[in-house]
Amino acid sequence: MVTIKDIARLAGVSPSTVSRVVSNHPRISEETSRKVKRIMDEQGYHPNVMAKSLVSKTTHTLGILLPRPAEELFRNDFFGEVLRGIVTQATRMGYDLLMTTATSEQDELGTISRLVRGRRVDGIVLLSSRRDDPLIAYLNEEQFPFVLIGRSESHPDILMVDNDNVRAAYDAASHLIAQGHERIGFVSGPNNLTLSHDRLRGYEQALAEASLPKRPEWIVEGEFLQESGFRAMSLVMSLPERPTALVVIDDNVAFGVLRGLAELGYGVPDDICLVSFNNIPLSELASPPISSVDIGTYQLGYSAVQSLLHLLQGERIHHNPIVIPHRLIVRESSIQQARKRS
Amino acid sequence: MVTIKDIARLAGVSPSTVSRVVSNHPRISEETSRKVKRIMDEQGYHPNVMAKSLVSKTTHTLGILLPRPAEELFRNDFFGEVLRGIVTQATRMGYDLLMTTATSEQDELGTISRLVRGRRVDGIVLLSSRRDDPLIAYLNEEQFPFVLIGRSESHPDILMVDNDNVRAAYDAASHLIAQGHERIGFVSGPNNLTLSHDRLRGYEQALAEASLPKRPEWIVEGEFLQESGFRAMSLVMSLPERPTALVVIDDNVAFGVLRGLAELGYGVPDDICLVSFNNIPLSELASPPISSVDIGTYQLGYSAVQSLLHLLQGERIHHNPIVIPHRLIVRESSIQQARKRS
DNA sequence: CTGAAAGCGCTTACAG
DNA sequence: CTGAAAGCGCTTACAG
Numbered sequence: 001m002v003t004i005k006d007i008a009r010l011a012g013v014s015p016s017t018v019s020r021v022v023s024n025h026p027r028i029s030e031e032t033s034r035k036v037k038r039i040m041d042e043q044g045y046h047p048n049v050m051a052k053s054l055v056s057k058t059t060h061t062l063g064i065l066l067p068r069p070a071e072e073l074f075r076n077d078f079f080g081e082v083l084r085g086i087v088t089q090a091t092r093m094g095y096d097l098l099m100t101t102a103t104s105e106q107d108e109l110g111t112i113s114r115l116v117r118g119r120r121v122d123g124i125v126l127l128s129s130r131r132d133d134p135l136i137a138y139l140n141e142e143q144f145p146f147v148l149i150g151r152s153e154s155h156p157d158i159l160m161v162d163n164d165n166v167r168a169a170y171d172a173a174s175h176l177i178a179q180g181h182e183r184i185g186f187v188s189g190p191n192n193l194t195l196s197h198d199r200l201r202g203y204e205q206a207l208a209e210a211s212l213p214k215r216p217e218w219i220v221e222g223e224f225l226q227e228s229g230f231r232a233m234s235l236v237m238s239l240p241e242r243p244t245a246l247v248v249i250d251d252n253v254a255f256g257v258l259r260g261l262a263e264l265g266y267g268v269p270d271d272i273c274l275v276s277f278n279n280i281p282l283s284e285l286a287s288p289p290i291s292s293v294d295i296g297t298y299q300l301g302y303s304a305v306q307s308l309l310h311l312l313q314g315e316r317i318h319h320n321p322i323v324i325p326h327r328l329i330v331r332e333s334s335i336q337q338a339r340k341r342s
Numbered sequence: 343m344v345t346i347k348d349i350a351r352l353a354g355v356s357p358s359t360v361s362r363v364v365s366n367h368p369r370i371s372e373e374t375s376r377k378v379k380r381i382m383d384e385q386g387y388h389p390n391v392m393a394k395s396l397v398s399k400t401t402h403t404l405g406i407l408l409p410r411p412a413e414e415l416f417r418n419d420f421f422g423e424v425l426r427g428i429v430t431q432a433t434r435m436g437y438d439l440l441m442t443t444a445t446s447e448q449d450e451l452g453t454i455s456r457l458v459r460g461r462r463v464d465g466i467v468l469l470s471s472r473r474d475d476p477l478i479a480y481l482n483e484e485q486f487p488f489v490l491i492g493r494s495e496s497h498p499d500i501l502m503v504d505n506d507n508v509r510a511a512y513d514a515a516s517h518l519i520a521q522g523h524e525r526i527g528f529v530s531g532p533n534n535l536t537l538s539h540d541r542l543r544g545y546e547q548a549l550a551e552a553s554l555p556k557r558p559e560w561i562v563e564g565e566f567l568q569e570s571g572f573r574a575m576s577l578v579m580s581l582p583e584r585p586t587a588l589v590v591i592d593d594n595v596a597f598g599v600l601r602g603l604a605e606l607g608y609g610v611p612d613d614i615c616l617v618s619f620n621n622i623p624l625s626e627l628a629s630p631p632i633s634s635v636d637i638g639t640y641q642l643g644y645s646a647v648q649s650l651l652h653l654l655q656g657e658r659i660h661h662n663p664i665v666i667p668h669r670l671i672v673r674e675s676s677i678q679q680a681r682k683r684s
Numbered sequence: 685c686t687g688a689a690a691g692c693g694c695t696t697a698c699a700g
Numbered sequence: 701c702t703g704a705a706a707g708c709g710c711t712t713a714c715a716g
Binding site: 025 | 704708710711712
């Protein structure tokens with residue numbers, strides 16, 4: 001391993017000078033700089049990142065805690081896409097990404113505090129928020145820089161990047177109402193997620209505004225899994241009075257809903273319409289193609305890193321939360337007139 | 343930030359002793375150990391990871407290079423699942439994961455060498471292999487510990503975890519042959535991937551063994567995208583002589599194939615049968631459900647980390663490559679007798 | 685513009 | 701069983 005001392009010796013200068021060349025210090029002569037750089041190239045010198053971190057107290061690394069599959073939060077398509085946004089922007093800004101996961105819920109705090117107290121990372125990206133999330137409380141108390149992709153009710157002052165999920169669900173429900181539906185159900189996600197709550201609220205607002213009945217039995221809580229959507233249908237469709245349209249929390253769940261309805265002999269959109277969220281590529285390929293709210297998943301990740309880096313660089317944060325725009329993509333699943341028999 | 347010196351002072355011992363307590367050195371008295379540990383707890387002491395790395399020359403971190411979306415290698419479902427396997431096993435063994443991505447192909451070597459020369463990581467997991475992959479050549483030459491999820495033809499001695507893709511494709515094609523098909527096509531992935539080649543070879547072997555014609559125009563190269571499958575169909579199905587069955591390289595591509603066939607007015611499995619790879623959850627929910635070869639994606643990631651850690655710990659590697667078993671899951675898409683009209 | 689020195693927080697022979 | 705000392709590879713006031 002070639003170190004700064006080797007280069008110094010070979011170049012006939014001091015280690016300090018080599019260090020200054022590496023960091024483009026202004027008060028270094030053209031000539032010295034060129035010579036040192038040539039020798040670094042020849043020797044294949046790369047600065048030791050650990051040593052640099054130790055003295056600079058900065059790692060140029062962001063931490064990310066993987067949601068645990070046990071929690072069923074693992075929405076593959078969402079996750080892959082948001083991660084792509086995160087990694088892309090981090091890399092572009094010269095940051096690496098350190099990924100860990102907790103083996104259990106009790107372990108989560110320990111895992112994150114290893115990153116924080118061990119000074120492994122400069123900042124942390126949190127991927128989702130439960131209501132009263134202990135991780136948020138911890139990071140906030142430690143005053144450790146972090147950004148939440150999502151929204152925290154208990155800590156409104158932390159850095160957040162989120163959709164306007166209330167409005168997004170309001171838009172989804174309103175679209176169904178505009179189609180003439182009066183009995184609209186909601187297939188939700190885990191009840192302890194802020195996301196589920198916000199979308200439920202938007203759904204309820206739209207119903208209230210249109211003076212439509214809100215029926216508790218039409219609201220089913222589940223997980224971000226196809227099975228959840230599937231099971232929800234056997235519940236909802238066995239009711240004496242059934243909804244004619246559904247707002248579904250996630251495209252994957254919507255696939256399960258679709259299959260559940262098919263098995264029960266209901267057609268979409270003929271018998272029942274639906275709108276879901278995320279607009280994953282496959283939603284366009286489902287039969288029928290699913291109307292879905294595009295939430296700008298990649299943007300969520302990208303912007304989260306962007307604002308976290310602003311925070312780290314001590315820049316003023318102008319907008320908080322940062323709201324990533326959503327857009328309802330209407331497809332066949334929610335348009336009864338436009339139906340095609342297959 | 344509380345350091346080892348603070349603890350030493352508070353406990354009335356030397357920093358060396360504290361260090362030994364932290365690392366469970368055997369020759370430390372019960373009593374001293376207890377006292378030091380109590381004070382560490384009180385003070386909330388966490389060892390500085392960077393400092394430890396600097397002297398131990400080990401990071402307890404594995405590196406992973408994200409495939410670039412530009413290369414269209416980004417098979418979301420595969421990627422999420424393999425990553426889950428990687429992170430789970432790494433975490434279980436006390437390792438973190440450092441993730442970077444290259445912004446361009448030229449940049450890849452630079453990105454990986456930053457990890458290697460900068461001593462950021464102890465080992466590297468490579469996620470896919472192109473034929474004559476320059477990253478493999480580089481890591482091999484540097485003698486840096488790494489594992490490839492996939493197979494390298496040019497470097498047969500490196501550590502590899504892979505499916506027997508030749509056999510997997512052979513099984514897929516044989517299944518179709520057993521159903522009585524004689525005209526079988528192959529919708530492949532990017533031609534520069536070893537994966538595509540291996541599966542093509544298996545497909546060809548099965549045809550040859552059954553003395554079936556191999557028609558070049560029935561073999562379409564594409565990407566791991568739905569669009570690829572979609573476009574492949576307009577090509578293949580416009581031929582004067584069309585295949586009656588298809589082996590498709592990836593479930594996502596198969597979704598595109600399915601849509602392409604539907605738009606052209608062909609039914610699956612009535613007019614054309616298909617089998618694909620990966621067995622992602624949605625393949626079961628497609629209409630019709632898609633027969634797919636389960637390649638044990640999670641296992642691939644999990645085993646890759648496991649053997650990389652063995653390598654790092656200097657253990658003898660017994661089997662190389664490690665072969666993760668595959669299994670063909672037969673569903674409606676490849677069984678004409680069992681068809682259901684929808 | 686450049687160098688000598690101290691120090692980042694830890695580990696580990698060496699000596700006792 | 702424990703401590704003093706040297707050192708991991710780098711940075712950065714301080715002095716010139």
